[in-house]
Amino acid sequence: MKKLLAMLLALCMVLSVAGALAEAPAEHVLVYGASTEINGDFAPGAWWTNNATDKMLRDFTNDYSVIASDQGGALVVNNTVASSVEGVMNEDGTKTYTVKLNDGLVFNNGEAITIKDFLWSTAFSCSSVASEVGAKMTGYLTIVGGQDYYDGKAETITGLRMLDDNTYQISIVADKVPYYFDISYASTSAYSMKYWLGENVDIADDGNGVYFKGLSKDAIEKQLEYARFNAGEDRVSAGPYNLVEFDQASKQATLVINENYQGNFEGQKPSIPKIVITKAEDATWFDALKTGAFNFYDTITDGEHINNAMDLIEDEANKDVLGYGFNYVQFDRPGYGKLMFQSDFGPTQFPAVRHAIAHLLDRNEFANRFCAGWGGVVNGPYGTAMWMTKESEEWLDENLDNYAYNPEKAIELLVEDGWVLDENGNEYVEGVRYKEVTEEQAGQYVHTKKLDDGRILMGCEIEWSSSEGNSVSELLGIMLANGEQTAAAGIKINQNIMSFAELLNYMYRDATQGDKYGVPTYCMYNLASNFTSIYDMSYSYTLDPDMVAEGYNTDYIFDEELDKLSMDMVYGVEAGDDAAYLDIWQKFIKRWNELLPEVPLYSNIYISVYPDWLENYNQDSYWDFEQAILYATIAE
């Protein structure tokens, strides 16, 4: 037995010594702990998959887009790639963008980038072959002639022209313009056609538009599959970094600087020589960061976790052990957690009830508790990092109702709205408030009753759908649903915990998943929204019943003004007319705040932790790691 124990100890020693034998990583390698595992699909855009870390790797390796996003999220022409982008409205309502590309751009392997490398992916999005290989591309709906080419009715894509070796034109169908962000339609990106489609496929333009030569599923499938999942020296790309390795077994990706990269839209080139992306586990990320398993942790969202990270940043003893310390950058979340109402049935169809619920929740305290001090409250569908918000700070303060915590006001609103009866139709004294409603207002909602005298009463009893294992739901339960102030106001909120998939079925009223989902059942949900730099709320409040059935307007709020403003904001404003856009945005926010289809609960402050040998790292809400790291340098 002693021999056995001795052998075990020896084994442990051998394994720990073995670690020392492995080559240690070179100094100043940035090891990025990603909260999402790399799937390994490196196809451009989200043609197949939409994994966040895969996207980051794609962005690192493909950055030659004609239109880029700047530090504030605004769309700008990438002058490294194009010398000019000009748009002209045509008489038939279509819009044509003419783009002049710069000379001298090369891929990471030194091969010259041609106009074909910029255009083939746009043309591919108009080809039915893209669908055949399973790519989710819809360019044919946007580009003039795209639908006919997709359907096989036309030989060429008339709205996509290759005018000379450096110039192309792209025409947008009439029903998509004017669009405030329509410059994004002019954008193409440089992807090696040879690498992605193989040597036997080509594009041409004989004067009537771009078309493919030799394109078929069989011709490209094998090469496309290889190109998607390949990481290595033979991967042809055009971004600040080359993806030189993706180790499937460890799910680690390694990026090194692309020496042929000519800079981002501001001409900025990277200086961090090597970046390794690895998976960080939720349960162990802190210890992993502390022990140096990775030295960069992006976007910590939970307040408690942020406080832990701050302790680590101040931990001098750990700094001595690791040989480096940590710094952090903080930025606002471009979105918020929310209580979402469905406003076409039950008590929440009445604005007074929605307003009363807002007054019954101390949102500042909620945000403070949930975010552990790292968060705040907004009063509408916006994030504090948006340029519109920054431009409108004073206006927002003056014009929006902040629905401050005020149980008395909640009761007052309910009384004014007619919630003055008890369940027998007598004057309300205590318990749940009731209101006399019409048959149409009552609908099939479960908490309605018909009295003998013919009156129909609806109880102020809210059925709330919340997803399982959700800490927001737990806090909402304590501070709102089970709060004394809620009961005192005569409102009852019933929490129904379910899987997120089931929650979505109810929210979308998806009867294809079961008849019960088609029946409006829950009038309150707790969810979250994030806004991209393209703030486009069109169709989100549509009145069109077909679109509502397809899952648009999940708030089920049917207000003509709100719908019109949400559409006009993007489709009624010319690209570049920021003043007009801002004006409609403010009107939209105000109307939304009045109707209150959702109660914003909290808007977090995020932090990212990075090693202290990194300087000039300035991440922001719309300026992600892959963009900000280009400006970072290694401290002397």
Place this chain on the structure above:
Amino acid sequence: MGKYILKRCGYIVVVFMILSLLMYSLYNLIPTDPARQELEPQRKALKADEYQMLYQQLRKEMGLDDPLIVRYLRWIGLWKDTDGTFNGVFEGNFGYSNLYKRNVVDVIKTPMGNTIFINIFSTIASLGITIPLGIYCAVHKGKRFDSVTQVVTMLGYSIPVYIIALIFMYLLCVLWRVFPIMGTKTPGAVYANGWQEFVDMLYHIALPVIVMTFGSLGGMTRYVRSAMIDALSMDYIRTARAKGLREKVVIYSHAWRNALLPVITSILGWFLGIFGGSVIIENTFSLNGMGKLYWQGLNNMDFELVLAIQMFYSIVSLIGSLLIDISYGLVDPRVRVDK
């Protein structure tokens, strides 16, 4: 024997078919729309018409509008797929992962390799410790070492493996920094040769293997001990000792061989478990193995992936039980398996 094996193989096919139908039906009972689920992350980026176009296209591609039995037969390979070909499990297509957008077989390869690699070490280490330990404790029943081992193994048996993992991790990674905390490779390491890479991997998997081994000590040690105590109390042991046989011969040739019959079920189960990953260990140590893949498949409702994994384990279990039955006959001549 051959006839028996053939008959059991027939049963395996029937059980597999019933099981596959049940599993497929169960997953399809879950109220979710895979097409909508797939497009949900892109909803904000798509225009209404684009979303609708893609949604309908996906439903068609996935065959979601067909009856359940048609979808099952299509999946198993007895019904033509949406592209007009037979392309199911019987044709070697174990499905398509919606999460990874690749064939399930391609998705499974690497995690399976990792899991087998880790489990081989863990299983060998566990058996290498527990069998001698169990025998030693049985032979020295009631002595101090046996009592201490009973307490320790009881602790190991009672404490959940994730607690063991976190304690070991804290002690060996955070406090003493002996082992790396996660992964199977030093990030950014440059290896001079394959051996260095292999050693680095061994170094990374050492702690998960230690945790898995520690977590499994209790059960098998106690099992072996109990089987050996039974065997050692038999008359033939007394006879063997009376014959003047050496104690080692008594223990290993007489007692251990007879104790092996109940133990062999567990041992074979362990070896079959080499294919199965540990959800907890792999997630805790960020190892890309089958347990983690299975967990991800469930969380992302990637049912074809999950189904393929489960059907694989079903086959492994069915074949495993056949092997156990056959092995009884080999270990104990009194057991006949040809009926």
